[in-house]
Amino acid sequence: MKRIAGLAKIFLAICMACCASAYAEVGVTSNSIVIGQSAALSGPAMELGNGMRDGAMAYFEHVNNQGGVFGRKIILKSLDDGYEADRAAANTKHLIEKEGAFSLFGYVGTPTSNAALAAVNQARIPFFAPFTGASSLRDPFNRNVFNIRASYMEETEKIIEHIATLTMTRVAVFYQNDAYGKAGLEGVTRALKKRNLEVVSTATVERNSTDVAEAVNKIKASNPQAVVMISAYTSCAEFIKAMLAQDSHPLFWNISFVGSQALANKLGKDARGVLISQVMPAPWNDITLVAKEYKKLYAKDSSHLPDYVSLEGYVAAKIFVEGLRRAGPNLTRENFIKALESQPIDAGGFRVKFDNNNHNGSSFVDLTVIAKDGRFLR
Structure with a gap:
């Protein structure tokens, strides 16, 4: 009987182990957590995708070198979508179905993120x-989506507020002809309407294109005092250069998605005076603890130069890891979501707060201008 009882205990243990294995969370093993990213790693927006990935990897590698989270190392699988929605949709399906990702992380762009939402909702996978x-x-x-940055509505409101303080009333909008550009246009339009003003002219550029000649002619003809640009760094740089070449000198305003350092690099000497709203703290100084530690870890690779995009990747990774820690050793998507919603997270001077009705973590917006020497001033 003792032998039978012993065998029964062994059988029960095996059954429990099998059940635990059968019901283990997707993408989670005893020693790893797989997360997936689709981003522009090539093409005209590649500096955004690579910056977001490399900034995140700087923190994930630091955590992995310390033993991971409850013994699990974070594996980030990044796929290139070239900033094209159909490729992002295909990548998302692959990451969920083939790579078995626990969560999706750090997608770059509005059309590409929108293209992922159907699969995200079907799989009930965190989109972080x-x-x-x-x-x-x-x-x-x-409930699946967690935003750590301020919205375009908040950025454009801050920009128009600044323009209004200068008593400027003639505002034009140059925007990318897709969901991203239209979201920014809506923000500008709403902020102007709040002040009983209207956009004086609009012009578009296609995604991943630098054909801005028609847009320049149209906006220049409206004689704007300020132009708010809602596009990526390549097209915005071409637009600014072409306007200046035609002796048109309005204030040039960009929102954070433009890729600040990439824009400054493309513009060269023409960057002076260009303004950009930011949703992250300044990455070059030690005012915030997170910027200080980011510079230390990110700059381990001599090819890495601090900028806003990679800092955002780093901050996102740090907040993500804190969510994993709060979720505890028995990691599931459900307890990860609940852990993020439990209380505010301070990443070191950059604070986010999620709850079960609101996953928009931050409303922080800063305004910067590119100086003569290429530095970004607040």
Whole structure:
């Protein structure tokens, strides 16, 4: 009988182990957590995708070198979508179905993030820290989506508020002809309407294109005092250069998605005086603890130069890891979501707060201008 009882205990243990294995969370093993990213790693927006990935990897590698989270190392699988929605949709399906990702992380762009949402909702997989401020990722509330950056509505409101303090009333909008550009246009239009003003002219550029000649002619003809640009760094740089070449000198305003350092690099000497709203603290100084530690870890690779995009990737990774720690050793998507919603997270001077009705973690917006020497001044 003792032998039978012993065999029964062994059989029960095996059954429990099998059940635990059968019901283990997707993408989670005893020693790893797989997360997936689709971003522009090539093409005209590649500096955004590579910056977001490399900034995140600087923190994930630091955590992995310390033993991971409850013994699990974080594996980030990044796929290139070239900033094209159809490729992002295909990548998302692959990451969920083939790679078995626990969570999706750090997608870059509005059209690409929007393209992932159907699969995200079907799989009920966390979609963490997309590099976009579009309302489509915020309204209506989606329990799977966590935004760590301010919205485009908040950025454009801050920009128009500044323009209004200068008593400027003639504002034009140059925008990318897709969901991203239209989201920014809506923000500018709403902020102007709040002040009983209207956009004096609009012009578009296609995604991943630098054909801005028609847009320049149209906006120049409206004689704007300020132009708010809602596009990526390549097209914005071409637009600014072409306007200046035609002796048109309005204030040039960009929102954070433009890729600040990439824009400054493309503009060269023409960068002076260009203004950009930011949703992260300044990455070059030690005012915030997170910027200080980011510089230390990110700059381990001599090819890495601090900028806003990679800092955002780093901050996103740090907040993500804190969510994993709060979820505890028995990691599931459900307890990860609940852990993020439990209380505010301070990443070191950059604070986010999620709850079960709101996953928009931050409303921080800063305003910067590119100086003569290429530095960014607040």
